[in-house]
Amino acid sequence: MKIEFYLNSHLVVVDVDPMQSLLHTLRGTMSHTATKEGCGEGECGACSVLFNDRLVNACMMPISQVQGGDVMTLEGLRQTEKGQCVINALLEAKGVQCGFCTPGMVLALYALLEADPNPTELAIRTAISGNLCRCTGYGMIVEAAKIAAEKGEGLW
Ligand code: FES
Ligand code: FES
Numbered sequence: 001m002k003i004e005f006y007l008n009s010h011l012v013v014v015d016v017d018p019m020q021s022l023l024h025t026l027r028g029t030m031s032h033t034a035t036k037e038g039c040g041e042g043e044c045g046a047c048s049v050l051f052n053d054r055l056v057n058a059c060m061m062p063i064s065q066v067q068g069g070d071v072m073t074l075e076g077l078r079q080t081e082k083g084q085c086v087i088n089a090l091l092e093a094k095g096v097q098c099g100f101c102t103p104g105m106v107l108a109l110y111a112l113l114e115a116d117p118n119p120t121e122l123a124i125r126t127a128i129s130g131n132l133c134r135c136t137g138y139g140m141i142v143e144a145a146k147i148a149a150e151k152g153e154g155l156w
Contacts, residue, residue: 005066007032008076018064022056023047025063026073034074034103038132045131048104049073055111057130074103077110082155086110089148095140101133109145117156118149 001018004011007030014029023040026032026049038046040059047058050072077083086109090096095105105128112119112127119127124145128138149156 001064003063003067005068006070008072008079014063016063019062021059022049022051022061022063022066022071023058025066026058026071032073032075034078036100036103038100043132044101045104045108045128046101048107048131050077050107050111053114055108072107074106077106082110082113082152085152085155086113086144086148089144089151090141092147093140093144095136095144097136101131104131105133105141109141109148112145113148113152113156117153119145121146 002013002015004013014025016025016029023035023037026035027037035049035058036046037059038044042057042060045057048055049058051061051066052069078087086106090102090106096102108128108131112124116123121142124142128141
């Protein structure tokens with residue numbers, strides 16, 4: 001089945017099984033590998049992308065649901081000033097150890113700051129509660145959110 005959608009602001013068409021997940025379409029069919037697969041069942045947030053400006057787990061979304069919609073992945077987000085602001089804040093706070101959960105964290109922090117440019121610590125922790133990280137601890141990621149809010153003042 002042909003599915004047409006916007007991927008990082010470019011119109012794309014893929015011919016795939018309509019029940020194949022958005023995650024496997026991105027990684028396997030389209031070689032967009034920034035989005036990671038952790039659990040494959042909606043629990044870890046490694047596959048987070050924005051769909052129509054909402055944070056979703058790409059592993060849980062059949063590609064047929066994406067028809068006509070707008071998907072943003074880390075490949076697209078890192079080309080933007082806001083995406084770079086979040087990435088730089090994570091680097092500054094040393095909130096990155098492995099590359100596995102980090103793409104999802106970037107998307108989650110971006111979605112948070114878009115909705116709330118000055119989030120409280122509780123709001124930050126709530127926003128990343130669906131993103132599991134086994135190695136770095138969440139303190140530095142929370143710090144990164146604060147840095148991105150402060151350094152991105154006027155951007156969000
Ligand atoms: S891979 Fe999608 S939530 Fe874990
Ligand atoms: S830095 Fe997130 S799982 Fe390792």
